[in-house]
Amino acid sequence: MDSSETIPEFRKGGASKGGEASLANLSAFSRGSGMASAKEVLAILGVAVVVIGGIELALRFFNVPQYIMPTPSAIAYALFTDFPLILPHLGDTLVELLGGFAIGACVGLILAAVITQFPFAEKIVAPYILILVTTPMLALVPLLILRFGFGYTPRIIVVALASGPMVMINAATGFRRVDSAKIALARSYGANTLQMFWKIRAPMALPMILVGLMIGAIFGLLTAVGAEMVGGGFGLGNRLTTYSSMIQMPQFFAVVVILSALGILIYTIFFLIGKKWASWEA
Amino acid sequence: MNVTVSRSPKLAVKAATKVYRTASGDFMALQHCSLDVHRNEIVSIVGPSGCGKTTLLRAMSGLHGLTEGEVMLDNQKITGPHPDIGIVFQEANLLPWRDLDANIRFPFEIKRERPDRQWIEHLLHSVGLDGFGGKYPRELSGGMQQRAAMVRALALKPSVLLMDEPFGALDTFTREEMNRLVESIWLDTRTTIVFITHSIEEAIFLSDRVIVLTGGPGRVAREYPVRFERPRSSEVMATREVFDLTNAIKRDIVGERESRLNGSAPQREATS
Ligand SMILES: Nc1ncnc2c1ncn2[C@@H]1O[C@H](COP(=O)(O)OP(=O)(O)OP(=O)(O)O)[C@@H](O)[C@H]1O
Numbered sequence: 001m002d003s004s005e006t007i008p009e010f011r012k013g014g015a016s017k018g019g020e021a022s023l024a025n026l027s028a029f030s031r032g033s034g035m036a037s038a039k040e041v042l043a044i045l046g047v048a049v050v051v052i053g054g055i056e057l058a059l060r061f062f063n064v065p066q067y068i069m070p071t072p073s074a075i076a077y078a079l080f081t082d083f084p085l086i087l088p089h090l091g092d093t094l095v096e097l098l099g100g101f102a103i104g105a106c107v108g109l110i111l112a113a114v115i116t117q118f119p120f121a122e123k124i125v126a127p128y129i130l131i132l133v134t135t136p137m138l139a140l141v142p143l144l145i146l147r148f149g150f151g152y153t154p155r156i157i158v159v160a161l162a163s164g165p166m167v168m169i170n171a172a173t174g175f176r177r178v179d180s181a182k183i184a185l186a187r188s189y190g191a192n193t194l195q196m197f198w199k200i201r202a203p204m205a206l207p208m209i210l211v212g213l214m215i216g217a218i219f220g221l222l223t224a225v226g227a228e229m230v231g232g233g234f235g236l237g238n239r240l241t242t243y244s245s246m247i248q249m250p251q252f253f254a255v256v257v258i259l260s261a262l263g264i265l266i267y268t269i270f271f272l273i274g275k276k277w278a279s280w281e282a
Numbered sequence: 283m284n285v286t287v288s289r290s291p292k293l294a295v296k297a298a299t300k301v302y303r304t305a306s307g308d309f310m311a312l313q314h315c316s317l318d319v320h321r322n323e324i325v326s327i328v329g330p331s332g333c334g335k336t337t338l339l340r341a342m343s344g345l346h347g348l349t350e351g352e353v354m355l356d357n358q359k360i361t362g363p364h365p366d367i368g369i370v371f372q373e374a375n376l377l378p379w380r381d382l383d384a385n386i387r388f389p390f391e392i393k394r395e396r397p398d399r400q401w402i403e404h405l406l407h408s409v410g411l412d413g414f415g416g417k418y419p420r421e422l423s424g425g426m427q428q429r430a431a432m433v434r435a436l437a438l439k440p441s442v443l444l445m446d447e448p449f450g451a452l453d454t455f456t457r458e459e460m461n462r463l464v465e466s467i468w469l470d471t472r473t474t475i476v477f478i479t480h481s482i483e484e485a486i487f488l489s490d491r492v493i494v495l496t497g498g499p500g501r502v503a504r505e506y507p508v509r510f511e512r513p514r515s516s517e518v519m520a521t522r523e524v525f526d527l528t529n530a531i532k533r534d535i536v537g538e539r540e541s542r543l544n545g546s547a548p549q550r551e552a553t554s
C-alpha cells in the first residue's frame with residue numbers, strides 16, 4: 001500500500017492480504033515445522049558439535065594464540081569460572097533492557113493503536129517515526145550521559161528510543177490491516193469502539209504486534225550493550241570493552257556467548273507466545 | 283394471526299436511493315428502489331454484477347445508511363444495525379483466532395447476553411457441526427465454515443436473515459447441500475430470509491419470490507413468484523416450469539446487461 005504516506009512497514013509487501021505476518025516468517029527455522037522435532041534438534045546439536053569441535057581442533061593445530069582467538073574450551077571454562085563476576089553485569093543489562101523496552105513498547109503500542117485510527121494524524125507523524133527508526137539511537141548516548149550521568153537513566157532512555165519506534169511501526173502495520181468484513185460483522189451486533197478494539201482490531205493486529213515486540217526487544221538489547229560500551233562502569237557492554245582492553249579474550253567471548261544466548265532467549269519467548277496466541281495466521 | 287398483521291411487510295424498502303461519493307465523482311448505486319419482504323418469506327434478489335444488490339442488503343441490515351428513502355422493519359424505521367436482523371456474509375467471515383464455539387459466542391459477548399446453549403446445540407446439530415466446537419476456522423472446509431456462519435447468525439434468533447451471496451465461493455455440490463440446509467432451517471424456524479445470489483437455480487429453489495434488480499442505477503425490474511411446496515424435490519426443480527422460469531429470469535438479466543453495454547454507461551452525476 002502507499003507506505004510513502006503512511007507509517008512505513010518494517011517488512012515490505014506486508015499489508016497485502018492478511019495472512020502474511022506470522023512470526024515464523026522471520027526465522028530461518030521456517031513455518032510448518034514450527035518447533036524443531038527431536039530428530040532436527042539432534043541434527044542441530046550435531047552440527048554444533050562438529051563446528052565447535054572443528055574450531056577447537058583447528059585453533060590447537062595452528063597454535064593460534066589465545067589473545068587472537070581463544071579455543072571454545074577456553075571460552076567455556078571462562079564462562080564457567082567467571083560467571084559469578086559477569087552475573088551482576090548481566091543483571092544491569094537486563095534492568096536497562098527491560099526498563100527501556102517496557103517504556104518503549106507501551107508508548108509504541110499505544111501510539112500505534114491510536115494513530116492508526118486517524119489517517120490524517122498518521123500521515124503527519126509518519127516521517128518522524130521513520131526518522132526515529134532509522135537514526136541509530138546510540139548516537140545520543142554521549143549527550144544523554146552529559147545530561148543524566150553514568151547511571152541507568154541514559155541507557156534506559158536510549159533503549160526505549162530504539163525499541164519503541166520498532167514496536168510502533170510494526171504494530172501500526174497490524175492495526176492498519178482492517179478487514180472491513182470483520183468490522184461490519186462486529187458492527188452488525190452493535191459493537192462499541194472498545195469492543196471493536198479488543199475483539200477485532202487487537203487480535204487481528206496481534207501477529208504483527210508480536211513481530212514488533214520481538215524486533216524491538218532485540219534492537220533494545222543491541223542498543224543497551226552499545227550504550228554500555230560508550231560509557232559507564234557496568235553492564236555486559238562495559239565488560240566487553242574492559243575484557244578486550246585487558247586482553248582477556250576467553251572472558252570477552254564468554255560475554256559474547258551470554259549476549260547471543262540473550263538474543264535467542266528473546267526470540268524464543270516471542271516465538272512461543274506467537275505459537276500460542278497467533279498461530280491462527282499460519 | 284389477523285389480516286392486517288400478515289399484510290404489513292416484515293421488511294420494507296421505500297424509495298431507496300444511494301449515492302456513493304467517490305474521488306471520481308458521485309455514483310448512484312440505487313435509485314427509488316422499493317420492495318417488500320413479507321413475514322416468513324424467502325425472497326431472492328438476482329441481478330447483474332454491480333447493480334446494487336450488496337448496497338441494498340447493507341441498507342436493509344442498517345450497516346449503511348441511504349441517501350434517500352428508508353427501510354422499515356415491522357413498520358419501524360431502521361437507523362442502524364438491529365438485533366432482530368442476522369447477516370450471513372459472503373465468505374464465512376469467521377474470526378480466525380477463535381475456535382468455532384468462541385465464534386458462535388461472539389455475538390453474545392458483544393451484546394453481553396448469555397448464550398442459549400440448547401438452541402446453539404440444536405443449530406449445530408441441524409447443520410451437522412456437533413463435535414466441531416473446538417476446531418479453528420482454518421481446520422474447517424469452506425462449506426463447514428459457511429454452516430458455522432449460519433449458526434452464528436441464527437444463534438441470536440433474528441426474525442430476519444440477510445444473506446449476501448453466502449455460497450458464491452462453494453462448489454456446485456456443496457452449494458446444493460447448503461441450499462437444502464437453508465430450506466430445512468427455514469422449515470424449522472420460518473425466519474424471513476433475503477437471499478442475494480448469482481445463481482438463478484439457487485434463487486428459484488429457495489425463494490417464494492425472485493426479484494430481479496437492474497443496474498445503472500439499481501432498482502427492481504421484475505419479480506417472479508415461485509409457488510412450489512417445500513421441501514422442494516429435485517424432481518420439481520427439473521420440471522418444465524422451472525426451466526421456463528430460469529430462462530425468463532436469465533433473459534431479464536442478460537438482456538439488461540446487453541442493453542447497458544450497448545447503450546449508455548452507468549449513470550454518473552457531475553462531481554459536486
Ligand atoms: N463503497 C463504495 N464506494 C463507491 N462505489 C461503490 C461502493 N460500493 C459499491 N459501489 C458501486 O456501486 C455499485 C453497486 O455495488 P454493489 O456492491 O451493491 O453491487 P452488487 O450488485 O452487489 O454487485 P456484485 O453482484 O458484483 O456483488 C457498483 O457499481 C459499485 O462500483
Ligand SMILES: [Mg+2]
Nearest residue numbers: 335336337446
Ligand atoms: Mg455484492
